[in-house]
Amino acid sequence: MELQLISTADHKQSSISVSEVFFNREYNEALVHQVVTSYLSNARRATRAQKGRSDIAKSTRKPWRQKGTGRARAGMASSPIWRGGGKIFPNTPGENYHKKINKRMYRAGMSVILSQLIRDGRLSVIDSLSAATHKTKDFVGQLNKLGLKDVMIVTNHIDSNLQLSSRNIPNVYVTEVSNIDPVSLVRYERTLFTAEGIRTLEELLS
Secondary structure (H helix, E strand, C coil), X not given: CEEEEECCCCCCEEEEECXXXXXXCCCCHHHHHHHHHHHHHHCXXXXXXXXXXXXXXXXXXXXXXXXXXXXXXXXXXXXXXXXXXXXXXXXXXXXXXXXXXXXXXXXXXXXXXXXXXXXXXXXXXXXXXXXCCCCHHHHHHHHHHHCCCCEEEEECCCCHHHHHHHCCXXXXXXXXXXXXXXHHHHHCCEEEEEHHHHHHHHHHHC
C-alpha cells in the first residue's frame, strides 16, 4: 500500500510503502468504540467522595408521627429524597473504573482508526520535521506552509526546539510514536507522521 510522502524541502509529494495489514483494515465501529471508551475509563481517577445516608450528621429521630398530619411518611431527615440528605449511590474514592482490553484488540482498534484516517484524507506523512529555533512564530510558519492548523504531529524523537516552539500553539499536539493514543487520533482534524515515525508505528503494531 502506498501513501503520499511530503518533502520538507519543496513540499512535493512522492510515495512511501506501508503494510496493508495495519493501514487498510475494514472499519469496525464497535471495536473503535470499545478501544476509545476503555482508554478514557482507564485514565479516570477515583477522587470523588459523596456521603450516603449513614454519613449525614442529622438526627435519626422520626421528624413527625406516622399518621394524622396529612403529610407524607418520613423516617429520618437524612433520607436521600430530602434536601441535605445522603446520596443513594454515593461515589467513593475506592471505585474502580478499569476496563480490561487485551493487546491484540487494542492494536487492531488502532489499526482500524489509522486506516479510516487514511480513507478520510486526514493522515499525512512527511519525510522529516524539525524546528530550527525555539520560536513559536517560526514553527507556525512551517505549519501554515503545510496547510495544517488542527493537527497531531507524531515523530520518533522530540528535541527541545520542537517542544518549545509547539507547546503554546492551540490545537497542535506534538508527541512521540510510543505515546499515541486512540482518543487523540480521533480528536484532531489532521494527523502528521514523519517517515521514521510511521515505520516505528508498524513495528509497534506488529
